[in-house]
Amino acid sequence: DVGKSGYDHYMLKEIYEQPRAVRQCTRGRVTEMAGSLELSELPASVRSGTDRVQLVGCGTSFYAMQYGASLLCEHGIPAQPFVASEYDADSIPIEPDTLVVAVTQSGETADTLGALRAANRAGATTLAVTNVVGSSAARECDAAVYIRAGPEISVAATKSFASQQVTLAMIASVLAERQSQPFLGALRDLPSRIQHVLDTSSARHVAEEIVDADAYFFVGRRYQYPVALEGALKMKEITYEHAEGFAAGELKHGPLALVTPRTPVVALVTGSEDVVDRTLGTVREVEARGAPVVAVTTSSAPVEPVADYVLEVPETHRHLVPILTNVQLQLLAYWTADLLGRPIDKPRNLAKSVTVE
Ligand code: G6P
Numbered sequence: 001d002v003g004k005s006g007y008d009h010y011m012l013k014e015i016y017e018q019p020r021a022v023r024q025c026t027r028g029r030v031t032e033m034a035g036s037l038e039l040s041e042l043p044a045s046v047r048s049g050t051d052r053v054q055l056v057g058c059g060t061s062f063y064a065m066q067y068g069a070s071l072l073c074e075h076g077i078p079a080q081p082f083v084a085s086e087y088d089a090d091s092i093p094i095e096p097d098t099l100v101v102a103v104t105q106s107g108e109t110a111d112t113l114g115a116l117r118a119a120n121r122a123g124a125t126t127l128a129v130t131n132v133v134g135s136s137a138a139r140e141c142d143a144a145v146y147i148r149a150g151p152e153i154s155v156a157a158t159k160s161f162a163s164q165q166v167t168l169a170m171i172a173s174v175l176a177e178r179q180s181q182p183f184l185g186a187l188r189d190l191p192s193r194i195q196h197v198l199d200t201s202s203a204r205h206v207a208e209e210i211v212d213a214d215a216y217f218f219v220g221r222r223y224q225y226p227v228a229l230e231g232a233l234k235m236k237e238i239t240y241e242h243a244e245g246f247a248a249g250e251l252k253h254g255p256l257a258l259v260t261p262r263t264p265v266v267a268l269v270t271g272s273e274d275v276v277d278r279t280l281g282t283v284r285e286v287e288a289r290g291a292p293v294v295a296v297t298t299s300s301a302p303v304e305p306v307a308d309y310v311l312e313v314p315e316t317h318r319h320l321v322p323i324l325t326n327v328q329l330q331l332l333a334y335w336t337a338d339l340l341g342r343p344i345d346k347p348r349n350l351a352k353s354v355t356v357e
Pocket of ligand 1: 058059060061103104105106107108109112155156157350351352353354
């Protein structure tokens with residue numbers, strides 16, 4: 001209990017450690033005055049020789065990679081995320097300019113190491129994005145970039161996800177040689193934005209309102225789609241309740257059949273006007289079926305007519321908003337699990353690091 005610093009669970013402590021974790025992650029790497037981002041761990045050959053990226057990982061790391069892949073693609077670098085246990089280097093083409101990135105908090109996940117070894121055998125250049133210095137992933141890759149989240153004790157990953165998102169956003173920006181001043185400024189301010197979410201979140205109150213549900217659905221578009229998946233994973237890991245994440249646009253192609261007044265829908269409503277409008281279209285569809293709507297948004301104005309509950313996050317660079325919305329989803333899962341009296345730090349059947357394939 002001493003290690004929990006007064007928090008009831010390591011998970012809550014680690015959620016609250018995110019401003020510090022992100023500050024550590026960017027320290028010495030972002031030089032805003034000079035308008036540059038320096039990732040000295042990335043060898044020059046990787047920086048100049050990478051034209052396409054494949055990412056491999058599991059669980060929460062996979063969702064961070066999905067987010068990272070969409071940023072790489074937006075920067076003009078084709079990138080494909082693979083669930084590590086489904087990665088087959090024999091049938092997935094690796095070109096001389098392909099970088100394979102293994103994203104793993106522990107650096108010891110067997111499925112991820114298996115994919116990484118297959119990529120190494122196929123002759124790919126490999127990069128580990130990990131939290132643990134000297135881990136197997138770090139040792140077996142050509143290079144390693146550390147996410148610097150600090151020790152994560154709770155089985156459910158929280159701060160490591162934020163640090164992976166930040167690290168992948170930095171890697172995408174370095175590989176694309178696009179280091180805009182607004183992005184660097186937003187990275188510098190990110191810890192205070194996260195702190196603001198922690199200080200003002202009403203997720204605990206929302207959890208009290210929706211705790212007695214049949215299932216929880218999470219929807220998002222673009223960068224928020226992987227966050228919807230991660231939000232649902234967090235909810236199912238620690239509450240043992242049924243939770244699913246969907247691309248908002250996919251709801252009408254099947255999952256809408258599951259929506260009832262007893263299935264709260266958590267909608268990530270952020271992005272350009274067009275993305276917000278289309279996500280609100282999805283929200284109206286679930287509202288018409290009587291589902292309670294929790295909107296996670298940067299501005300409550302457009303969601304108020306359709307949302308039962310609003311969890312607001314501050315504005316920031318569009319690439320970093322998904323880090324803030326995810327903090328609200330972590331808190332929502334945490335407080336729901338707490339109300340249900342679950343053993344939050346050690347959920348049944350799960351392990352912090354899965355070292356068997
Ligand atoms: C386990 C943990 C998850 C984690 C996954 C990948 O399943 O319970 O929280 O996301 O492994 O772990 P890694 O250390 O590779 O990021």
